[in-house]
Amino acid sequence: MVTFTDDAIFFGLKFCEDLQAYGALIAEKHKKKFGGEAPRIASVDLTQAHQEDLLPKEENYERWLRGFQATPENRRRWWQKVKKVA
Structure with a gap:
């Protein structure tokens, strides 16, 4: 159950980062x-x-991230780039 929770947190964070970048x-x-x-x-x-170590470590997901x-x-x-004149 702990790994499922960590996975949900980690992938939620990655999704949030991607949305911010987009x-x-x-x-x-x-x-x-x-x-x-x-x-x-x-x-x-x-x-x-991060300081309170509440988030899963990114090292645990290196294979997935590769x-x-x-x-x-x-x-x-x-x-x-040249605009066409109608």
């Missing part, structure tokens, strides 16, 4: 496209939980 990416795109301020992205501060590779960013070429 939100930051979308906020940056929003700024570039529309200018001004983008909507704020909620963040979570888990430093106290399966996920960052995908390279798609860079658009100059001709793809």
Whole structure:
């Protein structure tokens, strides 16, 4: 039962990290496209939980994490950036 609880906490944290990173990416795109301020992205501060050793160790999930590779960013070429005139 303990491992199931640790798994739920760990994968929930990873999901939260991914959502925060994606939100930051979308906020940056929003700024570039529309200018001004983008909507704020909620963040979570888990430093106290880490200090009190309440969270599962990432070392316990190294094999699982190795399966996920960052995908390279798609860079658009100059001709793809040119807007078509209707």
